[in-house]
Amino acid sequence: MMTRGEAPADGPYAVLFEPVEVGPVTLRNRFYATPQCSGFGADRPHAQAYHRAMKAAGGFAVVHTEWCAIHPEADEWPAVTGRLWDEDDARNLGLMVEMVHAEGALAGVQLGFNGAHSENLETRRPARGITQVPSNTFHFHSCYEMTEAEIVELQGFYVEAALRAREVGFDVINVCANENAGIPLQFLMRAYNRRDDRYGGPFENRARFLLELLERLRGALGDSCALTVRLAVETHHDGDLGMRPEHEARRVIEMADDLVDLWDLEVTGRSMAEWGESAGPSRFHREGYQLAAVEKARSATAKPVVNVGRFVHPEAMVDAVRRGVIDLVGMARPGIADPFLPTKIRENRVDEIRECIGCNICISRYEQKATIVCTQNATIGEEYRRGWNPERFEPAADADRDVLVIGAGPAGMECALVLARRGMRRVHLVDRERELGGHLRWVTQLPGLGEWARVVDYRKIALAKLRNATFVPGTELSAADVLEYGAELVVVANGSSWARDGLNGFDHAPIRGADASLPHVLVPEQVMVEGKPVPDGPVLVYDCEGYYMAASLAERLAREGREVTFVTPFAEVAPYMDYTLEAIGMNRLLRGLGVALVPQHRVAEVAAGAVRGHHVHDEAADVEWPVAATVLCTQRVSDAHLFRTLEADPEGLEQAGIEGLYRIGDCFVPRIAAESVFEGHRLGREIDSPDPSEPLGFPRERLLV
Amino acid sequence: MSSAIAVADTRDGELCAGTGQALAAARLLAGADGSLALLIVAPEPAGLAAAASFEGVERILTVEAGSGTLPSEVVAAAASAARETAAAAIVFAHGPDAMAAAPALAVELGAALVTDVTAIAAGGSGSLLTRSLYGGKVAADLALPAGVPAVVTVRSGSFTPPGEATPPTPEPLAAPDPDPAYEHLGYLEPESGNVDITRAELLVAAGRGIGERENLEQIEAVAAAFGGELAASRPLVDAGWVPASRQVGQSGRTVEPKVYLAFGISGAVQHLAGIRDAGVVIAVNSDPEAPIFRVADYGAVADAVEVAEGLERVRGG
Amino acid sequence: MTVLVAIKAVATVDEEFELADDGLDVAPEFVERELNEWDSYAVEAALRLRESGALDEEIVLVTVGDEDAEEALRAGLAMGADRAVRVWDDSLPGVLGPLAAARLLAAVAAEMSPSLVLCGAQSADAAYGATGVALAAYLKLPHAAVVRELSYSADAIEVTRELEGGLLQRLRLRTPAVLTVQTGINEPRYATLRAIKQAEAKELDLTDPASLGVAIGDLPEAVLDRVYVPAVEGAAEMLEGTPDEVAARIAEVVEREMAA
Structure with missing residues (x-):
């Protein structure tokens, strides 16, 4: 049995367990847990610390916090983030540092300031931005344009937050310049930066903010911590509005390379809402999907590079390292699905890895302002309050049953x-x-x-x-x-099974004429399992659930060459997919397949040859869809x-x-x-608890008066 | 000094590859100067005898069997041939036919029995026979007891058949009396239709290394050209390109084809677990470090799709 | 009358293991025992014959093995067999040769005069594929090996045997007979927890070679010299050349192996 931190002498995965020097610190292997939201934020320091420490116990070399707001002007509430507003925030994060160190890993912190994208709903402060342009992600929210003095002041906020982080023992200080979120990235992009002073205009000027910031951070931190940047190398903008790996990204990497100990390079979307390009769901992105873009920027730096890409197969990790695209394997979601992924690879227990499925349910909870969950790993987020370790199980008191x-x-x-x-x-x-x-x-x-x-x-x-x-x-x-x-x-x-009579939460009743025993009315199991034929002709898919089922069936039918109409009472198609970062891609996909999307409409009656319905807010605005078949995804019945x-x-x-x-x-x-x-x-x-049907309680991190 | 008999492995009036391999093993057991006989038990053995052109065979003994060869006929014929030649060893090619005959022959002759042998080494006091235990996790060497004959069956592909030579004149032996306990009712051809990759003899498998989905057609074409079944590693099933029933590996099916031809499969542990019992593994992968090369019998560092195209041309031409 | 099902508690070896000090087997701590997969099909075949009314007789399991073999017997009892006999004597070697096992089983069978004896076609551990047919030879009963289908009537049994390459042979045998069954002949049932508990409570009959009048030392069994972990097969033979040259070599190998 190998002890923690010991690399396998040989074997196909040995390269993953080589130590890597990152500036003044040494990572024990190549497994790099990137900054990742948890829903614990600044208000649940215990849950935060135990959650991060599990990854350290599982063998990651470095474990990061989530995005930490450096100043009250970067207030994301009610979205839950880390905070480094003051020494008390830092002290709370110090518990995480202590626990991560105890497991032999390094602790990293991400410094964030989102400019126009910070709504400041708790602090009620005006947001400072580069140019006065509203956020494209949050409704009815704008910012003020900073003066040069205010820009210098903002850089100071970073330095002060970094010093607070160093004070509690963080080993790696990471500057967020990705996902449209970090203001250093916004400075780089014409899409955000319309200034014509020293910080705007030509690229050298747009890069000035980041370069000055890194100089000041380096000056303040010296060699006490590794200084890293998480940079979007591709933002999918048209022309030179955003970041392109072979242009803007390479230039800024070359300009800042001396100031940085490591580059965390990644791909993102055109707006903050499109960060599904960074945290790609498996529906649209395969393992290692960012490598192609990262490879284009990689040779601009002499420093170690890390990239995420939902790596779960050690072969793919070894390949990316061997090809020289990355030095460190970045992971957020794979380490959520299995915090012990590095240990399992090291001990050649690859078949025991709970591989991330890319469903993005972890992210859905952040988007819903809740704490993290995972389809594969039920223990995630329960490390502190329920004391669960995914690899440790106590013998049951009633084990003779x-x-x-x-x-x-x-x-x-x-x-x-x-x-x-x-x-x-x-x-x-x-x-x-x-x-x-x-x-x-x-x-x-x-x-x-x-x-x-x-x-x-x-x-x-x-x-x-x-x-x-x-x-x-x-x-x-x-x-x-x-x-x-x-x-x-x-x-x-x-x-459970899908309602065969159209029962749904909008009508609180079945739908007239909806009877899945008829040839022209179908439910998902009939299409997917029972082989019931979908009558020839146009098909209507009715979605009252809002997640993947109806949208996926519409996609499948459209790919089979059917003319598909997608009707839903929701304001948009598959709104639950907003939470999983799949909605934008799914809408694009269905449109591209020629599916007619009809949101905000209810189905009132299903008949042979036609479906009748109306606008959700106007019953007089009735519509008739002449279709040969209707697929009902209205609700599941236990x-x-x-x-x-x-x-x-x-x-x-x-x-x-x-x-x-x-x-x-x-x-x-x-x-x-x-x-x-x-x-x-x-x-x-809890099978041996006094009443297993009733979940045991758990401690809540609240202030008691 | 010593003599040995190999029992011919026949099917549909033809000698099968097991015959030469059984002869090779019989030669090792008889010793270089021992005498070697081939026993053919088949409906029309003369034609088979004429085709049995193996070097070192001194005698060919033939027994005319009924149209459906019964194991009981083989046992009776082999027993009389063994007595007639005072054989020290009687060797079969391991398989369902040998499984039906060899144990009964051993009991009949009071002989030792060692089945599914993969190697034979001459030892000081006699031969050492090697066979696998626990699904191949360990090998065992066994010594034959002195003073009794041995019935041995040998694993396909473990022994190199002898060279060619003109066969000796066959010597027909009397056909055994029919055993009234048995009646042959007929042969049935294998069923086709339902895909069950666990029963396929040739699997042509694709992995993520084939690149685009369109390339799968090329791999399917190879499977079709060689009469094999398509299989896949999990990434292709994940991607929905191939149904789960064709997935090989720990979470799919464990397969045991004679030949496993893998295109673009890197060889994750879970996948390799599914091909542990495969006969010959041939791997084509562009990554020279791919773990599958460590378990493959033949490997090629090449573009999987280009090789697949080449294979279709070879077969087509 | 009786239907006798001869079973084996086969050894399954852990992925990582070591050899025993005497070099004659895997060290016992790396081994677990379970009902041989083929034998579970044999038990199921017996149960189905009874359930179909074809052969309404007591179903008796028999095995040769030490105490660790009892779990496999109990697994068969839980499926529905009526009783079980274990043959053992501490003088028996841990790994029995194919003739010794068959000879002992035949002695048990001879005492019962079964109307049918069923075995698995082979064991998962030693894989001689010989016990059933040798048992039939000792009993001088007709036999069929590697059976995929069977139907039974009072004086004859019709079976379909599996031959190489999926070819099947249909045979009629006089009864009593011995059949060795192939996996896939049926779907072995899963015992309910209740049946498992009931099987646990059953008494097993124990007998030994001496009581059966068998001295296995008299059998001409091959002698185990040593066991060892086979040398890791060398790296693959690498085929070089253009894709077409590689393809030609692969075609050669495939054609050769498929013909073998």
Whole structure:
């Protein structure tokens, strides 16, 4: 067994475990946890610290904070960010530094100031910007144009924040110049910088802010910390409005190279809202998708380069390092899905990695102003308040019990896995289908969602290694079968199915004429699993859910050459995808495929040959769509029957020796897969608590009066 | 000094490749100066005997079997041939036919039995036979007991067949009496249709190294040209290019084809776990460091698609 | 009457392992035992014959093995077999040769006069693929190896055997007979937790070679000299040249191997 920090002597991945010098500090290997939002911000210092420390424990060489506002003028609230406004903020982050250091890693902090994009809703300050142009991301929000003196003052804010960070022990100071967010990047881009003084106009002038800033930071910090820049090398603007890797990016890298110890290079979109180009969902971006752009800028620097790109395969990491494109493998999401990814590669346990699926549910919670979650890793964000470590499981106090888990979807698989790891005597995971996965078996056949199958793959491989876990395929159990089965603990996780009558949250009722037993009315399972033919002719897809299902089916049907009309009561197509940074790309994609997008419309009646509806705010504005078929994605309905039948028979349960009956996942409430996985995990972790059906409490980081 | 018999491996009136390999093993067991006989049990053995042009075969013994050769006929014929030649070893090519006959022959002759042998080394006191245990994780050497004959079956591809020579005149042996306990009812051709890559003999597999989705057609063309099935590593299944039923690896299927031809597969651990039992692995990848080259029998550092195009030309021409 | 199913608790070896000090096996701490996959199909075949009404007889499992083999017997009992017999004696070697196992199983069978004996076509660990057929030879019963389908009537059994390359042979055998079954002949059932618990509580019959009148030392078994980790196969033979030259070499290899 290797000890932490020890590199494997040889083997295909050895290069990933070579130490790398970054200015005055040495990274123990090439795994670099980039700045990443968590939802913990400045108000949850314990959660913040424990969350970061888990990555350090998992083998990363350096672990960063999230974006930290350097000054009250960079106030993102209610979005949750780190803050370095004063010494108290710094002291709270110091806990993270201490815990990261204790795990043998270095701690990095990102300094952020967003100019026009800071709404300052908590501080109520006017925002300072480069040129008085409103934000293209936040509604009705502008800024004032700084004087040269105010620019120098702003550089001072950075220096003061950096010194506060150094004071609490940070080893790496990173300047945010990416995602349209960092004001140093905005200075570089004509799209933001219309000044005609020393800081605007020709590129040398536009670069002046960053160069002066780096000089001042270097002067203040000396060699006590590594000084790094996270720079967008590609912003996808037209012409010279933004950053192009072979032009603006190369120039600024060459100009600033002497002042910087490392470049964190990345690709981003045209506006802050398009940071899905930086944190690319698997629907649109494959592993290592940024390397091509980074490679164009790479030779401009003599310093180490890091780049993200949702790397999960060590082969791809080794390849990028060997080709000389990157020196360090940057990771945010892969380290969320598996904080122990570096350790697992080092110990040649590659098949045990919980690979990121690129669903961006982690980011959705930041966008929703909530704390981080992950589809693959139920423990993320729970490091402090629930004390969960993804690799550590305590033997259950009731481990002599046999468990029956009914339904091998995300919830059931995860619950069975956790229970088996906790040493329950036997865990039987039973499913009516032949394969593990539940609804993911077919959801992953939707266009662009193939990587989601990793949720199943990880659990399939892990369960196969546990001798006390058995997957029983092809078996549908009735309530009577469950009583006969012989388990002491029964977990029902048999999922949900799409409403076949158009029941939806807008009408709080079914839709007239919507009956999926008719040939021209279909629901997702009929299209994807049952092979029900979609009648020839135009198809209407009706979406009352707002996430991926309807949009993906519309994409699939359009790719098959169908004429597709997408109708939804929401103000925009697939609004939940705003949270996952997929909405912009999905809208572009569907438009490109010729799908007619009809937001803000409700369907009132489905008939053979026509669907009738109206504008959500004007019932008189009725519309008729002449279509041959309608696919209803209105809502999912829990398959609650089995649980309710068992629950209603306490005598039967007692006679059968069943001590505990629980339900998890979509059969309880249909939600995102991440919540199903979480519920399965939570129940497994708490199966020996006084009442496993009721989640244990957790400490909240609040001020008590 | 010593004599050995190889039992011919036949199918549809032709000798199969196992025959020469069994002869090679029989030669090792007989010793360089031992005598070697080939036993052919088949419906019309004369034609097969005439085609059995193997160097070093002193005798060819033939037994006329019924139209559907029964293991019981093979056992009876081999037992009488073994007694007739005082054979010290009777060797079969390992497979379903040998599995049905060799153990019964060993019991009949009071012989030792070692199956699925991969190597034979001459030792001081006798031969050492090598075979695999635990799915190939370890190898075992076994010594044959003295004073009794040995029935041995040998793994396909483990022994190099002897060179060519004019076959000796076949010596027909009396056909055994039909055993009333058995009745051959007929042969059935393998079913086709449903794709089950775990049963395919040739898998042509594609990985992310093939680049664009269009290139998959080229790999499919190679599979079609050589009568193989298409398989894939997980990235292609992830990308939705190939259905999951064709995925090889830890989270897909474990396969055991005779030949696994991998295009653009780097060889992640999970993938390699699925081809552990493959016969010959041939890998084409542009990355010379690709881990698959460490498990492949043949490798080529080349553009996968260009080689695939070449293969289609070779087969087409 | 009885349907006898001979099974084996096969050893599965961890990915990382070491050899035992005597050099004759993998060290026991790296080994786990489980019901041989092929044998689970044999148990299922017996259960289905009974359930279909074709052969309504007691289903008895038999194995040769030490105490660690009991879990595999219990797995078969949990599937639905009626009782189980284990043959052991501490004088037996840990790794039995194919003849010794068959001879001992035959002795158990001879005492029961079964109407049918079922075995897996091979074991996952030693993979001799010989026990069933040798057992039939000791019993002087008709046999069929590598069976993919079977149907049973009182005086004859019809089977489909798997031959090389997927070719199938249909045979009729006089009963009683011994069949070795191939995976895929059926889908072995999964035992419920209740059945597993009931199987755990069952008494297993234990017998030894002496009681069966068998001295395995008399059998002409090959002698294990040593086991070792095979040398890692050398690096791949690299094919050089233009893509067309490489393609030509690959075509050659594929054609040669497929013909083999």
